[in-house]
Amino acid sequence: MMAKMEDAFRQQQMAYWSNRQVTIARIIAAERARPKEDPAKVDKRVAEFLQERINHGSVDARYDLAKRYLDGRGVEIDENRARTLLNEAAAQGHADAGKLLAQLDAPRVEAPTPPTPAVAQPPAPEVAAPK
Numbered sequence: 001m002m003a004k005m006e007d008a009f010r011q012q013q014m015a016y017w018s019n020r021q022v023t024i025a026r027i028i029a030a031e032r033a034r035p036k037e038d039p040a041k042v043d044k045r046v047a048e049f050l051q052e053r054i055n056h057g058s059v060d061a062r063y064d065l066a067k068r069y070l071d072g073r074g075v076e077i078d079e080n081r082a083r084t085l086l087n088e089a090a091a092q093g094h095a096d097a098g099k100l101l102a103q104l105d106a107p108r109v110e111a112p113t114p115p116t117p118a119v120a121q122p123p124a125p126e127v128a129a130p131k
Contacts, residue, residue, distance in 0.1 A: 043074030054085075062089035063097045070104075079104070 053061035089097035
C-alpha cells in the first residue's frame with residue numbers, strides 16, 4: 001500500500017514539474033515573440049509614473065525624476081526643475097538628493113585643452129616670373 005502511495009506521489013510531482021516547465025517555455029516563447037518597445041516611450045511612461053508617485057508624496061520619486069530631468073530621459077532636460085525636485089526631496093530627508101545638489105552647486109572646473117601642435121607648412125611652389 002505504501003509503495004502505491006509513493007508511486008502516486010512521484011507521478012504527481014513529475015506532472016507538476018512537467019506542467020511547470022511547459023508553462024515557463026510558453027512564457028519565454030511569448031516574451032520572444034512580443035515586439036520590443038521603443039526605449040524613449042518606456043522612459044516617457046516611467047517619467048509619467050514617477051510624477052504620479054510624487055503627487056502621492058513619494059520622496060524617492062522626486063529624486064528619481066530629478067535625475068531624469070538632468071539626463072533628459074523621458075523628459076526635456078531642465079536643470080531648474082531638477083533642482084526644485086532635489087530641494088524638495090532633500091528637505092524631506094533624502095540623503096542622495098542633498099549629495100546631488102552639492103555636486104550641482106560645486107564649481108565646475110574644466111580641464112585645460114592642450115595646445116595644438118604647430119604643423120609645418122610645406123613651402124609654396126616657386127612661380128617663375130614671366131619673360
